[in-house]
Each structure stands twice: as C-alpha cells, then as structure tokens.
Amino acid sequence: MIIAVDGPTASGKGTISKALAAHYGLPFLDTGLLYRAVGQQLALNGGNADVAADALAVCAFPDALLDDPVLRNEEVGGLASRVSVHPAVRAALNQRQVDFANQAGGAVLDGRDIGTVIAPHADVKLFVTASAEVRAHRRYEEMLSRGLDVDFDNILADIRLRDERDAGRAEAPLKAAENAILLDTGDLTIGAAVQRAIELVDTRRENRS
Numbered sequence: 604m605i606i607a608v609d610g611p612t613a614s615g616k617g618t619i620s621k622a623l624a625a626h627y628g629l630p631f632l633d634t635g636l637l638y639r640a641v642g643q644q645l646a647l648n649g650g651n652a653d654v655a656a657d658a659l660a661v662c663a664f665p666d667a668l669l670d671d672p673v674l675r676n677e678e679v680g681g682l683a684s685r686v687s688v689h690p691a692v693r694a695a696l697n698q699r700q701v702d703f704a705n706q707a708g709g710a711v712l713d714g715r716d717i718g719t720v721i722a723p724h725a726d727v728k729l730f731v732t733a734s735a736e737v738r739a740h741r742r743y744e745e746m747l748s749r750g751l752d753v754d755f756d757n758i759l760a761d762i763r764l765r766d767e768r769d770a771g772r773a774e775a776p777l778k779a780a781e782n783a784i785l786l787d788t789g790d791l792t793i794g795a796a797v798q799r800a801i802e803l804v805d806t807r808r809e810n811r812s
C-alpha cells in the first residue's frame with residue numbers, strides 16, 4: 604500500500620505520516636528533508652537559493668546530511684522552499700522519491716506533491732491542513748518549548764510566505780490531488796488527528812477492495 608500525505612508546513616502531516624507508517628508497518632520518507640538538504644548544502648557551499656544553477660549544483664549532497672538536526676531549523680526550511688521552486692532541482696530529486704514510493708510492499712511519503720506528481724497512483728492520498736493562524740501557533744509553542752526567542756507575528760508572516768511560494772510555483776505546486784481526502788487538523792489534538800487519519804486510510808482501503 605502506498606500512502607501519500609501532502610499539506611502545508613506545520614499542518615501535522617509529518618507526525619501523522621510517521622504514525623501511519625508505524626501503524627501499517629511501512630517505510631517512511633519525509634521528502635521535505637531532501638529539499639532541506641539542498642538548502643543546507645547551498646548554505647554550506649555558498650550560492651543563491653533563487654538561482655537554479657546554484658541550487659542544482661548541490662543536489663548531490665552527501666546522504667549523511669539527511670541525519671543532521673540542523674535541517675529542522677526554520678532558516679533551512681525557508682531555503683528549502685526557495686530551492687524547491689526550480690524545476691531542475693525537483694527533477695534531480697524526483698527519482699529517489701519515485702523509487703521509494705514504488706518499493707515492494709509500499710511506503711508512506713509526505714511532502715507537497717506526493718499525490719499529484721511522485722505517486723499519483725497511491726492507494727490512499729491525504730491532504731492535511733489547518734489555518735495559517737493555527738499552524739503559526741503550533742510552531743510558536745514548539746519553538747518556545749525549545750527555549751528559542753520567538754515572535755508570533757514573524758512566524759505567521761513566514762508561514763504565509765512559505766504557503767504562497769509552495770502553492771504558487773509553476774512546477775508541482777502544493778495542492779490537494781483530485782482524489783485526496785482532506786484532513787483539517789485545526790480542532791484536533793495530535794492523537795485525535797492520527798486516529799482520524801487511520802480511520803480514513805482504513806475506509807479508503809475497504810472501499811477499494
């Protein structure tokens with residue numbers, strides 16, 4: 604079974620995807636990490652994230668970079684969003700994701716274009732979302748708990764900018780696939796959101812068999 608999970612930043616899609624992978628015993632790929640690795644490698648080597656050739660030049664980053672916690676930083680997320688606009692970068696990262704999706708036994712992948720581009724044939728597609736305010740609030744709380752000095756308005760502005768860039772780009776924009784099931788996590792605890800996601804997957808599977 605292939606499960607495609609897409610959605611904007613801080614929607615809860617990562618936590619939900621990991622929980623689904625554990626529940627169904629499937630391997631999991633956080634595809635955002637690949638774009639984050641490109642962004643971070645660019646920061647290390649020097650170059651402009653808005654210049655396609657600069658971003659393409661660092662797409663062959665070392666695999667060990669994927670384990671670096673620095674990839675989780677907000678700055679790296681911003682760089683990832685910028686490099687992901689370039690079609691050449693997306694093409695360079697495409698095969699790895701397609702191969703992961705199509706491995707024997709299936710997989711769970713999360714990202715922005717999994718249900719539309721990487722695995723349009725996925726058995727189940729979820730589009731996980733919540734309002735920008737709710738997502739900013741979550742990010743704010745999470746950063747506060749890490750002892751960071753944070754400003755809510757800055758976080759909200761950053762989330763809106765990322766949404767706009769990810770959804771507005773010409774190539775593989777963030778959007779729900781036609782047959783995706785919408786899961787709004789705005790009013791749900793993370794536990795309830797995971798439970799709901801499992802119910803949705805089970806129902807979709809039953810309907811298909």
Ligand code: DC
Pocket residue numbers: 612613634635636638639680683684687713714715716717765769
């Ligand atoms: O899910 P994330 O926040 O780690 O993703 C970081 C950026 O990477 C996101 O803003 C856009 C890009 N991305 C993408 O374009 N396509 C994907 N499948 C995953 C992420």
